Amino acid sequence: MRLFVTGPTGSGKSTLAAKLAQRTAVPLFPLDEIHWVRCLSGDRRRDPAERLSMLGEIVQLDAWVIEGVQFRWTDIAMERANRIVILDPPRWRTITRILRRFVNRRRFSGAGHRGTVKALLEELRWSADYYGHERRMLFDTIGQWSDKIIVVRDDKGERALIEAVSETA
Known part of the structure; x- marks a missing residue:
């Protein structure tokens, strides 16, 4: 099975992809x-x-789950995927998740790299760009x-997808 999972920042891509991979x-x-x-000084884009x-190299494997918001340079993954899963929640939901994630990062891991106000504003900008x-x-x-x-717009659709994938695995 080869699944490509994408969607906006804060849509739940990482969580869903981890469940599907498991x-x-x-x-x-x-x-x-x-x-x-x-x-440590800040992430930089890879060449x-x-x-x-x-x-x-990854897409040549027989089975994988690839997840991320990046789609402009991932045609080889989408072409080889059996299914392309797009998380497409309403924008208010992604903003809520971004804010909740920020609070959790601050509370449980200190400001850290992604728990800064700068990082929060960056994620909110990414969300605005996406929508x-x-x-x-x-x-x-x-x-x-x-x-x-497969377009997933809500939790019910996500649960149905997980169930369907589990049955075919």
């Missing part, structure tokens, strides 16, 4: 770990050729794979 016993690959080089090479124009770009991009697409 239920199907396949490896999980977060795109953030390919896109970013983690540094595009390097990240495409890394992604190319402002990237969402349309995503749906335009994936149109070529319409037979593989």
